[in-house]
Amino acid sequence: MGNIEESLEKKRKLLKVRISADGMQAFITLPRLDNNGERAVYSVQDIMQALKEHGVIYGIDQDMVLKLAQDPIPGREVVVATGKPFRDGLPGEFEYRFQRNLNRKPVEMPDGSVDYMSIKTVETVQEGDVIVVYHPAIQGEDGILVNGKSHPAKKGRDLPPLGGKNFTRSEDGNTYTADISGKIEIHGNRITISPVYDVQDEVGTKVGNIDFAGDVIIHGGVTNGVYINARGNLTVMGLVENCMLHADGDIFLLKGVKGNGKTMITAGGNITAQFIEYSTVRAGGDIMADVFFKSKVICDGIITLSGKFSSAVGGSMSAVEGIECYSVGNEFGVKTEIRAGISPERLAEVVVMRQKIKAIQENLEKIKDGINQFDILGRRRGVNVQRDPRRVQLLRAKVRDSAVLQEGQMKLKEMENVLERGTHATIMIHKDLYPGVEVSIADQKLIVKDKQSCVEAKKSETGVRLERMD
Numbered sequence: 001m002g003n004i005e006e007s008l009e010k011k012r013k014l015l016k017v018r019i020s021a022d023g024m025q026a027f028i029t030l031p032r033l034d035n036n037g038e039r040a041v042y043s044v045q046d047i048m049q050a051l052k053e054h055g056v057i058y059g060i061d062q063d064m065v066l067k068l069a070q071d072p073i074p075g076r077e078v079v080v081a082t083g084k085p086f087r088d089g090l091p092g093e094f095e096y097r098f099q100r101n102l103n104r105k106p107v108e109m110p111d112g113s114v115d116y117m118s119i120k121t122v123e124t125v126q127e128g129d130v131i132v133v134y135h136p137a138i139q140g141e142d143g144i145l146v147n148g149k150s151h152p153a154k155k156g157r158d159l160p161p162l163g164g165k166n167f168t169r170s171e172d173g174n175t176y177t178a179d180i181s182g183k184i185e186i187h188g189n190r191i192t193i194s195p196v197y198d199v200q201d202e203v204g205t206k207v208g209n210i211d212f213a214g215d216v217i218i219h220g221g222v223t224n225g226v227y228i229n230a231r232g233n234l235t236v237m238g239l240v241e242n243c244m245l246h247a248d249g250d251i252f253l254l255k256g257v258k259g260n261g262k263t264m265i266t267a268g269g270n271i272t273a274q275f276i277e278y279s280t281v282r283a284g285g286d287i288m289a290d291v292f293f294k295s296k297v298i299c300d301g302i303i304t305l306s307g308k309f310s311s312a313v314g315g316s317m318s319a320v321e322g323i324e325c326y327s328v329g330n331e332f333g334v335k336t337e338i339r340a341g342i343s344p345e346r347l348a349e350v351v352v353m354r355q356k357i358k359a360i361q362e363n364l365e366k367i368k369d370g371i372n373q374f375d376i377l378g379r380r381r382g383v384n385v386q387r388d389p390r391r392v393q394l395l396r397a398k399v400r401d402s403a404v405l406q407e408g409q410m411k412l413k414e415m416e417n418v419l420e421r422g423t424h425a426t427i428m429i430h431k432d433l434y435p436g437v438e439v440s441i442a443d444q445k446l447i448v449k450d451k452q453s454c455v456e457a458k459k460s461e462t463g464v465r466l467e468r469m470d
Contacts, residue, residue, distance in 0.1 A: 014040065015047070017054040018077070023145035026056040026081035032074040044069045047080070056081050058148045086143030089156025095133040098184050099123045104250075105288070106272070112308030114290055116274040121235040121252045122215055123185075124196060125178045131167060131191065132176035134159070164191035183215050183232070194232065202238060203228065216247075221255065225262075233269075240265075250285070257281075259295065270301070292317055300418050308431075312336060318343070320422040329434030329448070336434075341425035341442035341459065342418070350419060353412045360405045367398045427457040428469065439464055 016029040028047065031040045047065050051057075060081045068078065099120075107118040125131055140153030161169060164186075166179045178184070182195045197212040202220030209227045210216060216230040221238030222245065228234060234247035240257040250269040257263060259279030265271065271283040275291035286301035294314035297303065303317055305325035312328045316337035329336045371394050378385035385391055427439060433452040438445065441459035446466070455466040 015042065015050040016077075017050055017056065019054065019056065019146060023147060023149070023151070024083040024085065024143070025079055026051065026054070026060075026146045027077045028068070028080045029077045030068060030072050030074045040072070040074065042069060042072065051080065055147045058144050058146050059083050060146075081146045083146045083151070084144040086151045086153040087141040088154040089140030090138040091157050092137040092159040093135045094159065094162065095135060096186070097129070097131050097133065098125060100186055104252075104272070106306065108307065114274075114307040114310075116254045116256075116272070116290075117237075119252055119254060119272065121233060121250070122183045122196065122217060124182060124198075125184045125193060127178055127181045129178045130175060131178050131184060131193075132162060134161075134174040134176075136174065160189065162189050162191055164193075166193035167191060197230075215249075234267075251283075256289075256291075271299070286321075287319070300421070312338065320418055320425065322425040323427045325429055326431040327434075328429055328432070329437040331434060333434065333436035335436060335438070337438045337440070338427060339440040340422075340427045340457070341440075342422040343440075344443050346415075346418070347443075350412070350415050353408065353415060357405065357408045357412060360401055360408060364398065364401050364405065367394050367401065370394050371398065429453075429455055429457070430469070433466075439466075 014031040018027045019025070020027075028050070030042060033040055044065055047068060048060070051060060058081070061079070064078065064080050068080070102120045102123060104119060104121060106114045106116045108114055137156030137158045139156050142153050143151035145151055161173060162176065166182070168177050168179055169175070170177070176191070178193055180193055180195065182193050184191065184193050195214045197210060197214065197216045199207065199218045199220070201207070203210065203218050203222045203226050204224040205226070207226070211229045213231045215232035216228060216234045218236045218238070221240060222228065222236055222243045223241045225242055227244045228246070230247040230249070232247065233249040233251070234245060235252045235254070236245070237254045239255045240253050240263065242260050242262045244263070245251060245265045246267070248268045251265060251267040251271045253271070253273035256274035257265065257276045257279050259277055261278045263279040265279060265281045267283045267285070269283065270285040271281060271287045273289045275293070276289055276295045276297065277291075277293040278295060280296045281287065281298070283299040283301065285299065286304065287297060287299045288304045288306055290305065290307045290310045292305065292312040292315060296315055297317040299318075300320045302321045303319040303323045303325070305312060308326060310326045312325055313330050314334045314336055316339070317323065318339040320340075320342065322340045323338055328338055371391060374385050374388060374391045374394070422442070425441065427441070429452070431453060433448055433455060435448050435451055437448045439448060439457050440446075441457060441464050444459050444464045446457070446464035452466055454469045456469050457464055457466055
């Protein structure tokens with residue numbers, strides 16, 4: 001009996017069993033000859049035992065095993081077992097039904113011009129619009145290897161719901177619907193829908209002034225001394241003439257500005273315009289345009305005259321972080337001033353603010369000392385001085401000056417941030433810099449004597465120098 005078992009074991013060893021690297025398949029190869037040099041023949045039991053000895057216990061193809069026993073295929077590897085494939089779960093996903101990334105910069109055309117009408121400043125939705133659909137996570141399914149072990153699948157995790165305001169989430173939590181019509185924005189996982197003041201026509205004396213706590217969109221122009229104040233962004237698609245515009249956010253003037261010396265435009269953020277003529281413009285951020293003509297343009301960021309045909313002629317432009325343009329001035333020598341970095345006037349403002357804060361701090365210390373003296377005197381005399389009118393007056397002064405100090409410190413921090421941003425400011429002129437142009441970097445100044453091309457103006461110890469750009 002022992003000899004028979006030993007013989008069967010030797011016979012099974014001639015069977016070659018291989019398991020794939022991922023453990024999902026098992027292969028067997030039958031020999032052509034047995035130990036005695038005769039044609040090898042294996043029973044179902046022989047094949048199954050060989051698989052078992054190699055740890056193959058799951059997904060065995062019984063039909064293939066029977067076929068190999070009845071009609072062997074010697075010398076060729078055959079799949080005899082297949083595991084159960086695993087299926088990784090899929091995470092939850094939000095399907096946004098509105099455009100999230102707006103094109104807020106004009107598109108440069110093949111000829112070098114710039115298409116300002118390509119700018120999209122705001123995405124709007126209507127009340128009742130489905131703005132987001134949530135697709136819940138799909139759970140995965142574990143697999144099983146041919147050795148019977150489990151192959152765990154990745155779990156599908158659901159996302160937390162979106163926060164925000166002016167929309168409603170359905171009972172199942174999967175559909176978000178706008179409660180109002182207006183501008184839609186997303187920041188992180190919060191969606192906000194805000195009212196928008198939308199004017200389809202021109203704004204003039206017929207419409208009158210506009211003061212709105214949100215975004216203002218004007219599809220026509222703005223004329224006739226109108227004042228517009230937007231506490232969000234302001235977009236004007238038509239021509240701007242003889243008016244005053246202000247926005248706490250960004251301003252987009254897609255057809256440009258003909259100011260006639262009576263137009264003033266200010267923004268807390270950026271200003272983008274096709275052209276600006278005879279106007280005063282100031283931005284807390286950047287300013288981008290094609291043409292400045294006899295205007296005063298100031299910003300705390302970067303001024304960019306973007307198109308290959310862009311120019312600044314007459315007037316002045318000043319930018320804390322730097323200027324990039326093509327042509328400045330003209331062949332007739334019209335007076336044009338350009339400045340980058342921090343001006344001496346702004347440095348003086350910082351000095352004044354620091355002195356003001358120091359004076360407030362010193363006064364606060366005196367007030368605190370006065371309150372403390374009242375308290376000491378009260379303890380000595382065993383009297384409650386909390387309601388003494390003089391002490392109450394000091395407390396009020398302390399509250400008032402503390403608020404003024406906090407506001408001043410915040411403003412000083414903003415001013416110092418501006419100083420820091422202007423430290424390495426330069427002016428890059430990609431085409432022509434004409435004689436008569438006054439170029440300033442911080443407190444240094446240069447009046448251009450000869451026409452220059454493709455130069456960068458930088459501050460040096462001896463003044464402003466112009467370096468040729470490649």
